[in-house]
Amino acid sequence: MPTTKHTISALVQNKPGVLAHVAQMFAARSFNIDSLAVGRTEDPDISRMTIVVLANDSTVEQVRKQLGKIIPVVKVHDWTDENLVQRDLMLVKVAAPPEKRTEIQSLIEMFQAKVVDIGPKFVMVEVTGPEEKIEAFIDMCRPYGVKDVARTGIIAMPRHPRSPRQQAKENK
Amino acid sequence: MSDKSLSTPPKAGGKSGKPKEASKPEMTGSEIFCQTLISEGVETMFGYPGGVVLPVFDALYDSPINFILSRHEQGATHMADAYARATGKVGVVLVTSGPGATNTVTGIATAYMDSTPMVVITGQVKTPLIGNDAFQEADTTGITRPITKHNCIVKNVKDLERSLREAFFIARTGRPGPVLIDLPLDVSIAKTNLNGSEQQMDLPGYRVRPLGHLRQIKRAAEAINAAERPVIYAGGGVILSDAAQELTALVNKANVPITTTLLGLGGFDENDPKSLHMLGMHGTAYANFAVQECDVLVAIGARFDDRITGDVKRFAPNAKVIHIDIDPASISKNVKVDIPVVGDAKNILTELVNFVEHRDRPGWFERIEGWKQKYPLVYDNNTEGIKPQYVIEEVSRQTKGQALITTGVGQHQMWAAQFYRFSRPRHFITSGGLGTMGFGFPAAIGAQIAMPDEVVVNFDGDSSFSMTLNELPTAVEHKLPVKVCVLNNGYMGMVRQWQELFYGKRYSKSFLQHPSFAKVAEAFGAVGLTATKKVEVPEIVERMLKEKQCCVVDFHVEREENVWPMVASGSGLHEMAGLPTESIERL
Ligand SMILES: Cc1cc2nc3c(=O)[nH]c(=O)nc-3n(C[C@H](O)[C@H](O)[C@H](O)COP(=O)(O)OP(=O)(O)OC[C@H]3O[C@@H](n4cnc5c(N)ncnc54)[C@H](O)[C@@H]3O)c2cc1C
Ligand SMILES: Cc1ncc(C[n+]2csc(CCOP(=O)(O)OP(=O)(O)O)c2C)c(N)n1
Numbered sequence: 193m194p195t196t197k198h199t200i201s202a203l204v205q206n207k208p209g210v211l212a213h214v215a216q217m218f219a220a221r222s223f224n225i226d227s228l229a230v231g232r233t234e235d236p237d238i239s240r241m242t243i244v245v246l247a248n249d250s251t252v253e254q255v256r257k258q259l260g261k262i263i264p265v266v267k268v269h270d271w272t273d274e275n276l277v278q279r280d281l282m283l284v285k286v287a288a289p290p291e292k293r294t295e296i297q298s299l300i301e302m303f304q305a306k307v308v309d310i311g312p313k314f315v316m317v318e319v320t321g322p323e324e325k326i327e328a329f330i331d332m333c334r335p336y337g338v339k340d341v342a343r344t345g346i347i348a349m350p351r352h353p354r355s356p357r358q359q360a361k362e363n364k
Numbered sequence: 365m366s367d368k369s370l371s372t373p374p375k376a377g378g379k380s381g382k383p384k385e386a387s388k389p390e391m392t393g394s395e396i397f398c399q400t401l402i403s404e405g406v407e408t409m410f411g412y413p414g415g416v417v418l419p420v421f422d423a424l425y426d427s428p429i430n431f432i433l434s435r436h437e438q439g440a441t442h443m444a445d446a447y448a449r450a451t452g453k454v455g456v457v458l459v460t461s462g463p464g465a466t467n468t469v470t471g472i473a474t475a476y477m478d479s480t481p482m483v484v485i486t487g488q489v490k491t492p493l494i495g496n497d498a499f500q501e502a503d504t505t506g507i508t509r510p511i512t513k514h515n516c517i518v519k520n521v522k523d524l525e526r527s528l529r530e531a532f533f534i535a536r537t538g539r540p541g542p543v544l545i546d547l548p549l550d551v552s553i554a555k556t557n558l559n560g561s562e563q564q565m566d567l568p569g570y571r572v573r574p575l576g577h578l579r580q581i582k583r584a585a586e587a588i589n590a591a592e593r594p595v596i597y598a599g600g601g602v603i604l605s606d607a608a609q610e611l612t613a614l615v616n617k618a619n620v621p622i623t624t625t626l627l628g629l630g631g632f633d634e635n636d637p638k639s640l641h642m643l644g645m646h647g648t649a650y651a652n653f654a655v656q657e658c659d660v661l662v663a664i665g666a667r668f669d670d671r672i673t674g675d676v677k678r679f680a681p682n683a684k685v686i687h688i689d690i691d692p693a694s695i696s697k698n699v700k701v702d703i704p705v706v707g708d709a710k711n712i713l714t715e716l717v718n719f720v721e722h723r724d725r726p727g728w729f730e731r732i733e734g735w736k737q738k739y740p741l742v743y744d745n746n747t748e749g750i751k752p753q754y755v756i757e758e759v760s761r762q763t764k765g766q767a768l769i770t771t772g773v774g775q776h777q778m779w780a781a782q783f784y785r786f787s788r789p790r791h792f793i794t795s796g797g798l799g800t801m802g803f804g805f806p807a808a809i810g811a812q813i814a815m816p817d818e819v820v821v822n823f824d825g826d827s828s829f830s831m832t833l834n835e836l837p838t839a840v841e842h843k844l845p846v847k848v849c850v851l852n853n854g855y856m857g858m859v860r861q862w863q864e865l866f867y868g869k870r871y872s873k874s875f876l877q878h879p880s881f882a883k884v885a886e887a888f889g890a891v892g893l894t895a896t897k898k899v900e901v902p903e904i905v906e907r908m909l910k911e912k913q914c915c916v917v918d919f920h921v922e923r924e925e926n927v928w929p930m931v932a933s934g935s936g937l938h939e940m941a942g943l944p945t946e947s948i949e950r951l
Contacts, residue, residue, distance in 0.1 A: 205569060208517070213509055220510050250696065257693035263514045263534065266569040 414460020441471020443810030462500030477797025513541030600627030601665015772828025802831030
């Protein structure tokens, strides 16, 4: 079976050790995490983990079921086949000697990115978007010199969002 | 779904209503602990004290709970595990922090792999010291997270009762398993008025779906009715769900041959002609052939372990697979399932039996009978020395198959599964999933405490027994008439067998020099006996069974006997080595 990227969302109770538990389960069962993003939801007791997994269909089925067995995990959804909005946020430091700045500036505009800091030798740029866009931006910056990259990992939402509380009521 | 009402955890403490904080007397965490355990129905618990749990032990001093003090925390954990397996109740363990907690790890992992309901309470250093590498501090929840169904640390005494109730609820419902509660010293002495009893359990992420989907049950029944060569493959889930009766009803009504896993033994009477006994790596040839040739395989509370399937790609190649299991993650984990039925085996079987129809299937039963005649379980008993299988058969004969058996891990464990004839559930207690040597003897102690009127026999290996024989004084102290049959081959027999077969007989580090186990037993205050010849066996077994106190019999058995048949790893389930030839006769 082919290995592809699957986006899984897990709503979890805000309790100590939940992140460790999820991470440990992935390691113990040799599931492959591509990215993992955690953040609060509008419900202070519940956080959302968005996990991108590299797996074939039967493995991702196990991932979903094993996540569901973790008791503080309230709701698991495999969003692979949904019509998703996916976003990654990146901060990237690009070498920018004065003679290249206009070139870089037009690149930034093309990507609808934003300069968030500027120094004598570099600019720091904020880019958001789907993964391909982020990666394309890095590629375009490579000739100038990419000094540092920080990314949040993918967060995602299907195009008809439901509230986490509503989802928590449904079965895992 | 229709089972919504069943799926919501009940309120903690039963009675609903407004918290009545003012009317409640103040209690310490330790007192709350004792009271909650009692109200959860705990009569017996196992453990070992230490610094940070002294307040809890002090509260236990005046409590009616029967506390069994082991000689090692691993022993306490195996005792509680076997107590749970023998009774179906939750086994309870209390130990101290640090080394006390880490000593329970093997026992917890053993219980986790075999889905035993257990609650383990570990002491922890005071909350302000956590993370400081304090004396006897260990990250117990971190260490045990992968081997528990759930665990948590209780940092506020107001959460203690709720957490304990959640622990018992999680341990015994759904697919059972061990739950660990880490209890810091300051929480056990802090006071509160037990308002936890009025708090609802807070488990939005835990749902149990006990009822099977009716449509799936009907589909399963249709497949069974249409089958020409069906086989039922029943596992530990049948025992856990107390579904032996319902299983028997199904087998008899639908008229289907049945094999069980190591952990399913006793789920169906092995003396019944429809029983194919155990399947798998060391299962019977007739069970393994039947599974490979069947057209419908009905797995009930079994998890397609690799010791069952052999080469999984060639497992039951022509079968439509029905899988009844309470854990959705068990389904299609190793083998693709055609008709999954998620839910409790007892409930599902009760429904399923209504939809199955009797079929004669004469051809299928004839074929199976042919295999049974051609490939029975045999060994050559024509020796002066003692064959280990013979000891087991003799004990089986004298106890009429009615004893409660525990085992260590190794060859003797497989022979016990092959040659003792089980007819009732909860009478074979063995470490299947983790394969923990040293399990058998403390397990026998736990089982005997749970079942004072049963004959409890531990078939053990010399090496396995050596790992936990430090519990002899526990058995002696409580005057437990536990019987230990050490099948002493002077080797780690199972390791030696693999070295013989796969490593050119290079017996690297697989033999141990042992003391006289009889003398060891006597030194601890138990009865010790030794048998070296076959002719002595019937009489010494009789004497052992008559003993009113703990009795260890050291059977010096043939040293290089092997377990047959055997499916080597990577082979198909039907590719068994060591099948009997016509020249060996059953003696
Ligand atoms: C040396 C050695 C050799 C071995 N050789 C063999 C061998 O030849 N043959 C063999 O069979 N085993 C053998 N084993 C044991 C093997 O490793 C496994 O432990 C065993 O096969 C698992 O049994 P099981 O499938 O019944 O699963 P269990 O571990 O008992 O799992 C129970 C299943 O039932 C489900 N369940 C739990 N509660 C319920 C409920 N209420 N309703 C429905 N389902 C429920 C669970 O979700 C799970 O899927 C051997 C072990 C050792 C140490
Ligand atoms: C704690 C532990 N360590 C190691 C093993 C690996 N192992 C499996 S069987 C076995 C030998 C068991 O020897 P013994 O108890 O004498 O039983 P026999 O096979 O001789 O009947 C060993 C070492 C294990 N299962 N458990």
